[in-house]
Amino acid sequence: MQLSDELQWRGFVNQMTFADIDDINQPRTFYFGVDPSADSMTIGNLAAAMMVRLFIDYGHEAYLLVGGATGMIGDPDGKKDEREVRRAEDVIHNKQAIIRQYRTLFADRKFEIVDNHDWFQNVNYIEFLHRIGKHVSMTQLLDREFVQARIGEGGSGISYAEFSYSLIQGYDFLHLYREHGVTLQLCGADQWGNSTTGVSLIRKLEAGESHVYSIPLVINKATGKKFGKSEDGAIWLDEAKTSVYKFYQFWLNVDDAGVIDYMKIYTTLDQPTIEAVAENHAINPGARSAQKVLAREVTDIVHGEKRREAVERVTEVLFGGANIASLSDEDMRVLAQEIPTVSAGGSVIEALVSTGAVSSNGEARRMIRSGAISVNGQKITEDQPAEARSLIKKGKNTFVLVTQ
Numbered sequence: 001m002q003l004s005d006e007l008q009w010r011g012f013v014n015q016m017t018f019a020d021i022d023d024i025n026q027p028r029t030f031y032f033g034v035d036p037s038a039d040s041m042t043i044g045n046l047a048a049a050m051m052v053r054l055f056i057d058y059g060h061e062a063y064l065l066v067g068g069a070t071g072m073i074g075d076p077d078g079k080k081d082e083r084e085v086r087r088a089e090d091v092i093h094n095k096q097a098i099i100r101q102y103r104t105l106f107a108d109r110k111f112e113i114v115d116n117h118d119w120f121q122n123v124n125y126i127e128f129l130h131r132i133g134k135h136v137s138m139t140q141l142l143d144r145e146f147v148q149a150r151i152g153e154g155g156s157g158i159s160y161a162e163f164s165y166s167l168i169q170g171y172d173f174l175h176l177y178r179e180h181g182v183t184l185q186l187c188g189a190d191q192w193g194n195s196t197t198g199v200s201l202i203r204k205l206e207a208g209e210s211h212v213y214s215i216p217l218v219i220n221k222a223t224g225k226k227f228g229k230s231e232d233g234a235i236w237l238d239e240a241k242t243s244v245y246k247f248y249q250f251w252l253n254v255d256d257a258g259v260i261d262y263m264k265i266y267t268t269l270d271q272p273t274i275e276a277v278a279e280n281h282a283i284n285p286g287a288r289s290a291q292k293v294l295a296r297e298v299t300d301i302v303h304g305e306k307r308r309e310a311v312e313r314v315t316e317v318l319f320g321g322a323n324i325a326s327l328s329d330e331d332m333r334v335l336a337q338e339i340p341t342v343s344a345g346g347s348v349i350e351a352l353v354s355t356g357a358v359s360s361n362g363e364a365r366r367m368i369r370s371g372a373i374s375v376n377g378q379k380i381t382e383d384q385p386a387e388a389r390s391l392i393k394k395g396k397n398t399f400v401l402v403t404q
Contacts, residue, residue: 001271003058009271010264012051014189014216017199024213030055030184031114031176033065033169034102036094037074037086040238041101043228044218046302047265048188049105051215055186056109063182064102066095068117070168073161075194101237105301114180116172132174135204136167136197166194173198174205183210189217218265222255227262237302244303245338248311251295252288256281259290267297310334317391318399324376324391332389332403339399344388348375351386351400358394367394 004021007013018024032052034045041049056062071091099113150158173195176182185195195212202210218227228235235250236242242250254262260278263269269277281290299308314335316322327335340355349364351357352373358364364373364383371379374393386392392400 003054006054006058007051010051010054011261012054012215012265014214015192016213017196017211018213023211025058027059027061028184028211029061029063029180029182030186031063031065031173031182032186033067033070033116033172034098035067035075036071036091036098038236039094039097040236040241041098042237043235043266044188044226046105046237046298047218047228048186048215050266050268052186053106053109053268056106056111060184062106062109062111063176063180064106064111064113065172065176066098066102066113066115068092068095068115069120070116070165070172071095073165073168075165075169075191097238105237112180114176116168116175119175120168128171132171132201132205133167135201136170140197140200166197169194170197170201173210174201177202177206177208177210183208185210185212187212187214189214218262220255221257221261227258239303239307243334243337244299244307245311245314245334247302248295248299248308248315251298252291252315254291254294256285256290259294263290263294263297267294267301269293269297314338321377324389332401336401336403339401341401341403342386344386344402344404346386347383348373348380348386348392349383351392351402352394355400357392357398357400 001009002022002025004024007024008021013021016024032048034041052062052064068091071094072086072088074086095115095117102111102113169191173182173185177198185198187195192212192214195214199210199212202208219225220227234242235247237247239247251262251266259281260274263274263277267274277290277293281287296308296312299311310328310331311334313322313327313331317324317327317335318339340357342351342354346354348368349361352364352367353359353361358367367373368380368382371381372395373380375384376390377393386402388402388404390402392402394400
């Protein structure tokens with residue numbers, strides 16, 4: 001299988017400037033960039049990163065860009081209103097976080113990290129407009145759909161800074177072409193217009209050939225909406241923003257209609273393996289075997305095998321009937337981050353009331369009598385001491401952890 005074949009099989013095909021997708025099989029030097037608009041990437045960025053990994057694996061040379069300059073402005077595409085101005089120190093903090101995630105996602109692969117702040121910090125404004133701005137058509141920028149929406153009737157308007165974003169990103173491509181021989185930019189679907197600005201600059205100023213290849217937006221087949229958000233919002237790669245447990249659970253709970261497509265995009269499993277998983281899943285969808293494979297593989301890539309194994313053990317205790325005694329101290333810390341906790345010394349009723357699992361002592365007693373309360377998997381019929389390292393459960397999905 002060549003790169004073009006795998007890109008098509010995995011669903012990594014959207015827009016491209018190549019006349020034929022097979023032209024992508026010739027190894028090139030490319031770049032892929034992320035703006036530090038937050039101190040973590042999301043699983044939307046992860047989809048593009050998985051495509052980037054493929055290009056590296058097939059022999060393409062990678063430059064991974066972090067937008068220290070463009071991040072000061074922010075891409076206006078898809079935004080109805082002007083972004084808030086970011087503080088320089090926030091951008092620096094976010095930039096360092098993105099670089100750490102690059103190193104995790106592309107571990108054991110060859111790449112070079114570049115920061116566009118390095119070449120923009122000393123740019124002379126007048127010289128930049130003279131040398132670069134003269135070669136970018138205002139008509140081309142004004143024709144962008146998001147610009148029309150912002151400046152049209154009912155729009156919120158757009159600042160010169162955000163309007164210039166496409167020009168700035170286009171210059172990134174030109175700079176990397178000149179300094180590192182980069183001839184290909186990989187990007188998300190929403191970056192197509194910005195990326196082709198760079199192709200135009202390279203053609204006009206260097207008489208050079210360059211290309212853009214974009215990944216489509218990942219769509220939730222069950223809802224028809226953009227994939228990658230939970231009830232709590234975006235799914236982040238940083239565990240401080242989305243815990244490893246919640247990250248794993250997100251994948252464990254994806255819909256049957258999309259699970260195999262997500263597996264092609266978000267894992268490195270090969271075609272025979274994924275086809276076997278799909279066949280097994282079709283026999284008994286209720287077992288959610290495909291979701292379990294997906295959750296395991298993606299969590300390993302982002303957080304590592306040990307962290308994933310810990311959340312699997314915690315999941316088995318919460319929903320699979322495993323005994324809490326099987327959890328290590330580290331597993332207990334993972335569990336304590338996800339459910340309410342109380343210290344040992346009180347009673348089960350006190351634990352339920354103090355954590356809000358029930359509204360009153362009377363409700364707790366009624367639930368105990370009806371058999372709706374269990375401790376470490378055993379239903380109780382009367383109140384009892386809440387002992388350390390025990391798990392109180394109300395119904396199917398409400399838990400209280402008793403710690404030391």
